[in-house]
Amino acid sequence: MSDATDKSIACSEILLRGIRWKHLEWDEEAADVTVRSDAFIRQRRPDGTVDSDLSVDRLRYSTVEQSFARWGTLFTKGKLTGMPVARSLHTGWLRDLGLRVLASPTPENPAHAGIHGLPEPPPPNDSGRLQATAASRMATKLLLLSRFAGYGRDDVREQIRRRHQHATAGLLPPVARDRDDPPPPE
Numbered sequence: 001m002s003d004a005t006d007k008s009i010a011c012s013e014i015l016l017r018g019i020r021w022k023h024l025e026w027d028e029e030a031a032d033v034t035v036r037s038d039a040f041i042r043q044r045r046p047d048g049t050v051d052s053d054l055s056v057d058r059l060r061y062s063t064v065e066q067s068f069a070r071w072g073t074l075f076t077k078g079k080l081t082g083m084p085v086a087r088s089l090h091t092g093w094l095r096d097l098g099l100r101v102l103a104s105p106t107p108e109n110p111a112h113a114g115i116h117g118l119p120e121p122p123p124p125n126d127s128g129r130l131q132a133t134a135a136s137r138m139a140t141k142l143l144l145l146s147r148f149a150g151y152g153r154d155d156v157r158e159q160i161r162r163r164h165q166h167a168t169a170g171l172l173p174p175v176a177r178d179r180d181d182p183p184p185p186e
Contacts, residue, residue, distance in 0.1 A: 007102040009113055011092035015056040015101065016064060016149055018071040018083030024156075026164035033160045035087060040142035041121050041135050050121060053114030056089065058103070062111035068152035070109055084156045087146035089115075097141060 009015075023039035026032075042051045057067045064086055072082030091101050100116040119134035151157070 007104065009058065009091050009101045009103055011095055013091045013101075014059040015089045015091060015094075015113065015115075016059055016062070016067050017054070017056050017087045017089060017146065018067065019085040019087060020083050021081070021159075024085060024160050026160045028164075033085070033157050035085065035143060035146075037136065037139040037143040039087075040118075040139040040146075042118050044121050044123075048123075053102070053104075053116045054118055056101070056113050056115060057109070057111040058113050059088070060111075061105075062109075064150045067111065068150070071152065082152070084152040084159075086149040086152070087143075088149040089142065089146050093145050094142075097138070 017040070019035050019039045023036045025034050025036060027034045040054065042054055044050050057070075062070075067086060068083075094101055094115060098117060101113055102116055103113050105112050119138055121135045
């Protein structure tokens with residue numbers, strides 16, 4: 001039974017998780033964009049505080065397009081900002097993992113909700129091995145449960161592919177080597 005203060009979301013609801021540019025990579029083998037599992041880890045703020053939940057939108061109160069409009073998918077001042085990819089999650093699957101999904105609408109986002117019960121990320125500059133392992137394992141589970149829901153702009157794949165090419169270009173040796181050549185000195 002639920003009352004007016006109950007913020008629980010029905011098991012049947014579909015949620016949208018916005019994925020930031022920094023959590024996207026190019027997969028050469030698949031020739032496509034992939035999402036890193038750390039997109040599903042609670043964020044640690046510069047002041048050291050950790051978000052209490054993982055933000056999502058409820059598809060019941062928002063379309064994918066409306067969520068992208070709120071999240072932004074911009075390329076401004078030479079930096080990629082916003083969340084250009086959406087992944088969907090089923091609330092019932094999250095509950096099966098022991099997580100809670102609670103509505104937390106705001107005036108700017110009436111569809112906002114939070115996934116609660118996720119492990120805390122490790123502290124900065126600390127091995128935090130157990131925390132990192134727990135947070136990583138849960139994030140991987142969430143990534144595997146999530147499904148692609150859309151791109152916020154037409155050129156996301158091209159932007160990620162280009163970023164990958166630029167990153168790998170700096171790592172290539174100046175002269176191509178044969179397989180049998182010894183590696184260069186370090």
